[in-house]
Amino acid sequence: MEPVRTCIGCRSRxxxxxxxxVVLQDSRVVADATAVRPGRGAWLHPTHECFRLAERKRAFGRALRRPxxxxxxxxxNRLNG
Structure with missing residues (x-):
């Protein structure tokens, strides 16, 4: 059974x-495509809708514990291709 995570944008599992x-690297949120970078991570559907929701809710800072x-x-940029 594959692990289940919650999207920080739409809050669906x-x-x-x-x-x-996504992880924090020097006050920048960067995509971690391989899911192996060190540090606290957050999960997001790779869509513009969920990205915009997460930005509007300020979910990146809350999930990554960085005010x-x-x-x-x-x-x-990764979502744009």
């Missing part, structure tokens, strides 16, 4: 393989 893991403004441009 999904298999780990269908979500994108304040975070640079999410790396994740946004």
């Amino acid at each position: 999904a298999p780990r393989s269908s979500l994108l893991r 304040g403004e975070l640079d999410t441009s790396d994740v946004e």
